[in-house]
Amino acid sequence: MPRFVVEADGGSRGNPGPAGYGAVVLDPATGETLAERAEFIGVATNNVAEYKGLIAGLTAARELDPDARVEVRMDSKLVVEQMSGRWKIKHPDMKPLAAQAATILPPAHVTYQWIPREQNKHADRLANEAMDAGRLGRQWEPSASTAALDTSAARALAAPPPAGPPGDAAAGAAAVRAALASASGTQAPAPAVQPVAATLPAEAGPGGPGRIPSPAPGTGQAPLATPGWGPDMGAPATFVLLRHGETALTPQKRFSGSGGSDPELSPAGRRQAAAVAEALAARGTVQTVISSPLRRCRETAQAVADRLGLGVTVEQGLREVDFGAWEGLTFAEVQERFPDDLQAWLDSPKAAPTGGGESFAAATRRISATRDRLLAAHAGRTVLLVTHVTPVKIMVRLALGAPPESLFRMELSAASLSAVAYYADGNASVRLLNDTSHLR
Numbered sequence: 001m002p003r004f005v006v007e008a009d010g011g012s013r014g015n016p017g018p019a020g021y022g023a024v025v026l027d028p029a030t031g032e033t034l035a036e037r038a039e040f041i042g043v044a045t046n047n048v049a050e051y052k053g054l055i056a057g058l059t060a061a062r063e064l065d066p067d068a069r070v071e072v073r074m075d076s077k078l079v080v081e082q083m084s085g086r087w088k089i090k091h092p093d094m095k096p097l098a099a100q101a102a103t104i105l106p107p108a109h110v111t112y113q114w115i116p117r118e119q120n121k122h123a124d125r126l127a128n129e130a131m132d133a134g135r136l137g138r139q140w141e142p143s144a145s146t147a148a149l150d151t152s153a154a155r156a157l158a159a160p161p162p163a164g165p166p167g168d169a170a171a172g173a174a175a176v177r178a179a180l181a182s183a184s185g186t187q188a189p190a191p192a193v194q195p196v197a198a199t200l201p202a203e204a205g206p207g208g209p210g211r212i213p214s215p216a217p218g219t220g221q222a223p224l225a226t227p228g229w230g231p232d233m234g235a236p237a238t239f240v241l242l243r244h245g246e247t248a249l250t251p252q253k254r255f256s257g258s259g260g261s262d263p264e265l266s267p268a269g270r271r272q273a274a275a276v277a278e279a280l281a282a283r284g285t286v287q288t289v290i291s292s293p294l295r296r297c298r299e300t301a302q303a304v305a306d307r308l309g310l311g312v313t314v315e316q317g318l319r320e321v322d323f324g325a326w327e328g329l330t331f332a333e334v335q336e337r338f339p340d341d342l343q344a345w346l347d348s349p350k351a352a353p354t355g356g357g358e359s360f361a362a363a364t365r366r367i368s369a370t371r372d373r374l375l376a377a378h379a380g381r382t383v384l385l386v387t388h389v390t391p392v393k394i395m396v397r398l399a400l401g402a403p404p405e406s407l408f409r410m411e412l413s414a415a416s417l418s419a420v421a422y423y424a425d426g427n428a429s430v431r432l433l434n435d436t437s438h439l440r
Contacts, residue, residue, distance in 0.1 A: 002068040003028050006057035007115075009075065009123035010049025011131060018134055019044035022126020023057030025064060028071070029368040029398065032350065032361045035060040036142060038126040040134030050076040051097035053127065054083070058104040070110045075117040075124075084112045236421040237375050238382040238431075240286060241392045242276060242304070244296040245269030246414040253330055257388075258294060258319040259357065260327035265299045272415035272439060273300040277307035279417075279438035280384065286310070288378060291386040292318040300415070301386035317370025320388035324357025349404040360390070360404060367394045375422055392418055399428035415439060 005026040012019035019042065025035040037056040041049060054072065061070050074080055081087040082098055089095050117124065130140040246269035249256045256263065265273060280286050290313045291301035301312045326334045334342050334354075344351040349360035358366075367390075374383065385391075393407045399420045400406075412418070412434050419432040 002065045004034065004061045004064065004068050004070050006054075006061055006070055006072045007074070007120055007123045008050070008053035008057040008072065009120055009127045010046060010051070010053040011124075011127045012044055012046045012049055013131060014043075016043050016045045018042070018131055019046070019049040020127050020130030020134060020140070021049045021053030021056060022123045022128075022130060023053045023060060024122045024126065025057060025060050027361075027365070030349070030361055030364040030404070032364075033122075034064055036126060036145065038130040038140040038145070040130045040139055042134070045093070047076070047078060047091070048093055048097065049127065050074065050079050051094065051101065053123065054079060055097065055101050055104065057123075058101060058110070062104055066105070068105070068109065070105060072110060072112045073115045073120065074112070075115055075120045077114055080112045080114045083110075235380045236423045236429075237379050238285075238419060238421045239371075239374070239395065240280075240382060240384045241395060241418040241420065242300065242384060242386045243389060243392055243412055243414060243416050244292075244294075244300040244386060245272035245276075247296050249328070250414050254328055255323040255326040255330075255334070255353075257321050257323040257327060257357070257390075259322035259324060262295050264295050269296065269414065270299070270303070273303035274307075275438050276300075276415050276417065277304040280304055281307045285382045286384045287381050288383045289313070289386065290315050290318065290374065290383060292320065292388060292391070294319055294388070297386045297388065301384075304384060304386070315370060315374070315385075317366055317373070318385060318387040318391055321358040321360070321363045321390050322353075322356075324353035325355030326353045326357065346408070349407075360394075360407060363390055364394050364398070364404075367391050368398065371395060371398075379424075395420055396430055396433060399430050410434070413439075 005028050006023060007026065008021065008023040010019065010021035018040070020038065020040045022038040023036070024033055026032065027034055037053075037060050039052070039056065041052055044052075054074065057072065058070065061068055072080075072083070078087070082089050082094070083101060089098050126140075126145065129145055133140045133144075245265050247256065247263040248266050249263055250266070250269070286304075286308060287310075289301050289305040289308070289310050291297045293314050293316055297318070298312065298314065305312045325338070329337070338354045341351075341354040345353060345359075349364070352359040352362070374385075389412050390407070392412055393410050396402075396410065396418060397404070397406050399422075410433070413436050415436070415438075417432060417435040417438070419430075421429045421431055423429075
């Protein structure tokens with residue numbers, strides 16, 4: 001079932017006075033802006049404008065998908081508490097607006113959260129743009145909006161920060177149990193927590209140094225409850241992310257996606273695949289091998305699977321993006337032939353390569369759905385995903401909660417290993433990035 005985030009705001013210059021609202025619908029996986037709404041509504045109060053912003057945001061979400069689950073985020077405590085049913089609605093102007101908002105989507109599909117004003121800048125700017133337009137006798141026009149300048153703040157909110165333990169849940173929970181047992185005067189086995197190492201972790205291996213809750217003041221003992229720590233959720237699902245070995249295009253740094261010639265591994269690439277197969281066999285943690293459908297990945301995956309005695313499952317969702325007319329070209333060649341399209345692609349994850357390629361935003365939706373499907377099928381297991389630069393970077397970016405521009409700030413070598421652990425409470429931990437020690 002699709003999920004959206006709606007952020008809404010309203011304002012009045014005079015309260016009552018000239019008023020307007022703004023609302024934005026976000027994709028919670030990518031932070032992408034899916035819809036914007038704003039309107040000058042004449043003379044009204046702040047609260048009326050805020051409710052009208054809420055109505056506009058929920059309506060926009062329903063237009064995108066009437067079955068969606070929606071989280072509403074507003075800096076109006078009044079609207080959030082009233083719509084959540086915790087405060088009574090007494091003002092006669094508010095009652096019909098609240099009733100209208102409640103009927104746009106099924107109440108069970110909508111939740112409400114208060115956020116500080118500085119975290120609601122996108123919707124706030126839309127509301128102010130609407131009021132500015134009204135002052136000039138016009139209505140707000142999407143083409144004139146600059147509210148998208150604040151989408152980076154909205155994007156940070158679209159992916160809430162992890163609430164669970166950092167690093168490895170199993171090892172961390174064992175450390176907590178030991179600390180609690182010590183606090184209660186009983187003995188517990190010491191947790192097997194090891195220092196960080198630049199190697200691929202086992203299924204329930206350490207994601208970092210063992211962490212024990214800080215002592216309670218004046219006692220020298222661990223507190224009985226520490227925010228952020230929860231029960232032992234068992235072994236996480238660990239995705240070992242292997243970029244395929246080199247092809248003839250790799251050392252030339254040419255765009256090579258899913259819309260090109262589908263090259264095979266070069267002799268160097270085959271040697272890399274054999275090396276990573278030996279390394280993974282020595283570590284002995286991989287239980288399943290899944291590959292992109294493209295030839296270079298299938299050949300890399302088969303080399304590993306043969307060494308491990310496993311089969312290979314092909315997953316279409318792990319393919320590289322389609323680079324359109326840029327396939328087979330170097331960055332310099334694209335810059336020379338398609339400078340405007342290249343700059344747009346660098347500036348926005350929604351921009352696609354020339355000729356109908358796939359944008360990073362579209363790829364993120366595809367890869368997120370693939371990740372979730374594979375997690376559901378492989379809970380608690382270590383799975384090798386043999387894929388490409390973009391899918392690996394997107395999975396790492398999403399695990400870190402980093403913005404889309406971080407895709408351009410990661411190095412990912414051919415036949416490199418990265419790893420992300422996913423826990424039962426929805427948290428993720430990046431354990432490894434661009435490890436090429438097996439190639440040296």
